[in-house]
Amino acid sequence: MESVAVEFKSVTFSYSEPVVLQDAAFSVYCGDFVSVVGPNGGGKTTLLKLILGIIEPDFGVVRLFGDNPKTAAPRVGYTPQQISVDLRFPISALDVALMGRIRRSSLISNLVNGFRYSREDRIAAINSLQKLQLENYANVPFGNLSGGQRQRVLIARAICGEPDLLLLDEPTNNIDASSESILCEILMELNKTMTIIMVSHDVRFVAQCVKNVICVNKTVATHQTSELNEKTLHQLYHQNDVRIVLHDHR
Secondary structure, three states, X not given: OOOEEEEEEEEEEXXXXXXXXXXXXXXXXXXXXXXXXXXXXXXXXXXXXXXXXXXXXXXXXXXXXXXXXXXXXXXXXXEOOOXXXXXXXXXXXXXXXXXXXXXXXXXXXXXXXXXXOOHHHHHHHHHHHHHOOOHHHOOOEHHHXXXXXXXXXXXXXXXXXXXXXXXXXXXXXXXXXXXXXXXXXXXXXXXXXXXXXXXXXOXXXXXXXXXXXXXXXXXEEEEEHXXXXXXXXXXXXXXXXXXXXXXXXX
């Protein structure tokens, strides 16, 4: 039985000078709910790109479920930080969720022959919307949804392919406190069946939801949520006015 979902061994990466990540080493275990925190430009999104196999380390090794990231890609669901979409485009919440059923291996075939979703695909998409508490919005145009609802539809798309690992890049961007609370409850429920790694600048949200944090600012350190305190945050962000409001939801 697998125990390690993600493993970094002495990983160093740079787009050019200076180095973005230096000698990063950590493990995320199957069933974990982990948040990646750190200042802008500290390497958080780069960490996700390495896990996704979009980029490769200059030195060191990244493993997903014991394989290289490209081999393990079908086992990963991903929601990016930002999407560019015309909200007037006539596409429903269900249509967006269904996109999560397009396998990379069949993408070209689908583009050439047209999208042909099976009954199983549609059931999976509806189930994913239900898990995000959006089953009643399946036929609502994506552009008519609130910011928090659109964010949850994108997560529904990410889980529609039934991944073992869910990667979320800043999922609380541009959503209100009420939507954050709903999202936290949903993610904690999803964590019962999948490993979750979430990049977030929102330390308060992180402290409510996750079990462990990976602090990234060129170097990497792992802490339990209860170890987050003003000293830890000051060392990470190099700012005196950083405060944490809530510790360890458990």
